[in-house]
Amino acid sequence: MASAPVRSPVLQVFDRFGRAAVGAVEQLGRGAGLVVESIYWLIFGPSRRQPVRPRAVFAQMMEIGIKAVPIVGVMAATIGVMLAIQGIYTLRIFGAESRVTLGIALSITREFAPLITGILVAGRSGSALAARIGTMKTNQELDALSVMGINPVRFLVVPPLIACLIMVPALTVFSDIVGLAAAGLYVGLELGMSMAAYGNELVAVLNARDVLHGIGKSVIFAVLIAVIGVLNGAAVTGGAEGVGRYTTRAVVQSIAAIVITDMLFVFVVTR
Amino acid sequence: MHTDATNTDDAAPANETVISVRELVTHYGPRPILKSVELDVRDGEILVIMGGSGSGKSTLLRHMLGLEAPTSGTIRILETDITAGDARALAELRRRIGVAFQSGALFSSMTVVENIVLPLVEHTDLDPVTMKIMARLKLEVVGLAGFEELRPSELSGGMIKRAAFARAIIMDPKILFCDEPSAGLDPAVASAIDDLILDLRAAMGMTVVVVTHELESAFKIADRIAVLDNGQILFVGTVEEVRGHPSERIQNLLNRRPEDDTIDPDAYLDRLTREYGPHPDERRR
Numbered sequence: 381m382a383s384a385p386v387r388s389p390v391l392q393v394f395d396r397f398g399r400a401a402v403g404a405v406e407q408l409g410r411g412a413g414l415v416v417e418s419i420y421w422l423i424f425g426p427s428r429r430q431p432v433r434p435r436a437v438f439a440q441m442m443e444i445g446i447k448a449v450p451i452v453g454v455m456a457a458t459i460g461v462m463l464a465i466q467g468i469y470t471l472r473i474f475g476a477e478s479r480v481t482l483g484i485a486l487s488i489t490r491e492f493a494p495l496i497t498g499i500l501v502a503g504r505s506g507s508a509l510a511a512r513i514g515t516m517k518t519n520q521e522l523d524a525l526s527v528m529g530i531n532p533v534r535f536l537v538v539p540p541l542i543a544c545l546i547m548v549p550a551l552t553v554f555s556d557i558v559g560l561a562a563a564g565l566y567v568g569l570e571l572g573m574s575m576a577a578y579g580n581e582l583v584a585v586l587n588a589r590d591v592l593h594g595i596g597k598s599v600i601f602a603v604l605i606a607v608i609g610v611l612n613g614a615a616v617t618g619g620a621e622g623v624g625r626y627t628t629r630a631v632v633q634s635i636a637a638i639v640i641t642d643m644l645f646v647f648v649v650t651r
Numbered sequence: 652m653h654t655d656a657t658n659t660d661d662a663a664p665a666n667e668t669v670i671s672v673r674e675l676v677t678h679y680g681p682r683p684i685l686k687s688v689e690l691d692v693r694d695g696e697i698l699v700i701m702g703g704s705g706s707g708k709s710t711l712l713r714h715m716l717g718l719e720a721p722t723s724g725t726i727r728i729l730e731t732d733i734t735a736g737d738a739r740a741l742a743e744l745r746r747r748i749g750v751a752f753q754s755g756a757l758f759s760s761m762t763v764v765e766n767i768v769l770p771l772v773e774h775t776d777l778d779p780v781t782m783k784i785m786a787r788l789k790l791e792v793v794g795l796a797g798f799e800e801l802r803p804s805e806l807s808g809g810m811i812k813r814a815a816f817a818r819a820i821i822m823d824p825k826i827l828f829c830d831e832p833s834a835g836l837d838p839a840v841a842s843a844i845d846d847l848i849l850d851l852r853a854a855m856g857m858t859v860v861v862v863t864h865e866l867e868s869a870f871k872i873a874d875r876i877a878v879l880d881n882g883q884i885l886f887v888g889t890v891e892e893v894r895g896h897p898s899e900r901i902q903n904l905l906n907r908r909p910e911d912d913t914i915d916p917d918a919y920l921d922r923l924t925r926e927y928g929p930h931p932d933e934r935r936r
Contacts, residue, residue, distance in 0.1 A: 428739075429774070515759070524756035527716050528770050529745035 513613025
């Protein structure tokens with residue numbers, strides 16, 4: 381028997397809210413399960429004659445990390461310059477332009493580098509992962525893997541997960557460097573500061589904790605991107621149209637998850 | 652001695668049972684899909700599971716491949732109970748079976764030869780050259796020699812099915828499962844695929860389980876046919892027995908006549924207006 385339809389509009393709102401909440405909790409549980417299963421295959425795969433292939437991991441690192449270098453570089457440089465412009469404009473009100481380095485250094489390493497990297501990787505690779513797995517599902521390729529005795533999580537999920545875990549923090553460090561350098565160039569031109577002086581100031585104001593704060597966040601973003609991409613890909617129903625729908629969903633969900641997690645992380649760590 | 656009412660046919664003598672399905676019941680939500688299915692597949696035979704859409708044949712195949720768990724009942728394949736929930740035993744069994752999916756299910760990111768050697772790469776320690784030679788051998792068998800380096804997107808429908816067969820037999824399986832092997836192909840190509848299945852059985856002596864709704868194909872390749880309708884096995888027997896069976900339902904299936912539905916006007920009205928509250932007569936009461 382199907383459940384009786386809810387008729388009252390008020391009840392319908394509650395009904396929808398309840399279903400959405402249950403769905404979200406279910407999704408969380410599936411995500412956690414996926415991470416645990418991935419760790420299992422990473423550790424016990426070899427003893428079950430199903431090791432995770434380093435070649436597959438390298439291929440994914442190339443796709444997720446190396447090929448993203450140009451766009452991450454351009455975005456990091458743009459944000460560095462933008463922060464420098466805004467910083468100098470704001471500090472000029474107090475006549476304190478010379479302190480702009482502090483603002484730039486902390487904003488980039490703690491916030492902008494991990495955030496922009498996370499969003500770009502979510503857009504490039506989270507969507508690609510969802511589309512790939514979704515297409516494989518509609519084409520029965522996931523079933524084919526299973527009946528060949530190849531575990532789909534070990535074969536399809538672990539390589540991009542590891543690649544994300546290595547490349548997202550690496551890209552974050554890269555965007556730290558590019559963002560700070562680009563900001564330095566603008567500050568040098570605008571305030572007549574030499575790059576050496578800017579560099580010295582950076583060393584003085586930045587400490588390892590700030591950089592690690594950003595990298596720590598990027599590790600969490602990496603897991604979110606991979607897991608949300610895979611879950612949406614695996615949830616695809618309804619052929620090519622479904623693949624498009626769930627790919628979009630993967631990008632929207634991972635960007636939302638990245639921003640919300642960022643806020644929670646900052647709240648927990650800085651208070 | 653087998654319990655089902657079949658004659659022993661020439662192509663496959665009454666051998667041991669390699670697949671035995673017992674009291675298999677499946678529900679999707681509240682809807683029953685399979686209702687106590689019983690089926691035996693004998694060593695070396697080609698058994699065709701035939702039925703219309705919605706008969707439950709695809710579900711039965713998915714159960715036999717261990718892709719879905721039934722509500723109740725058991726399936727034993729090559730002495731392994733795949734419904735017992737033993738993942739290792741299932742993984743071991745899967746190295747001894749091959750599956751050719753309806754869509755071919757070739758990995759689009761790999762070339763034909765990479766697709767075919769994948770089970771070898773994953774399950775054996777053979778060196779790459781040996782694997783490639785084995786793949787070429789299987790491609791010769793299915794008539795696809797020379798297409799090694801193409802991607803699935805560059806192949807025609809019939810070629811994709813052939814490549815899928817090559818991948819399915821690369822580990823020399825004991826049992827080959829084929830899901831709708833001739834669906835979506837033009838008659839000549841479909842007939843060539845049927846010949847391929849017969850050739851494969853003759854050359855490798857494997858047991859073949861074919862799920863199809865194509866009568867012509869079923870009659871051509873089957874040693875025995877299991878007729879599945881509405882989640883139940885109606886009959887299992889040789890091609891002649893199925894053709895000559897007196898049951899009206901079986902003959903309707905064979906002649907593609909839909910079952911006559913007697914429509915109860917009240918039930919029909921109720922079905923159309925269910926979500927808009929009770930029947931007008933009931934409201935008045």
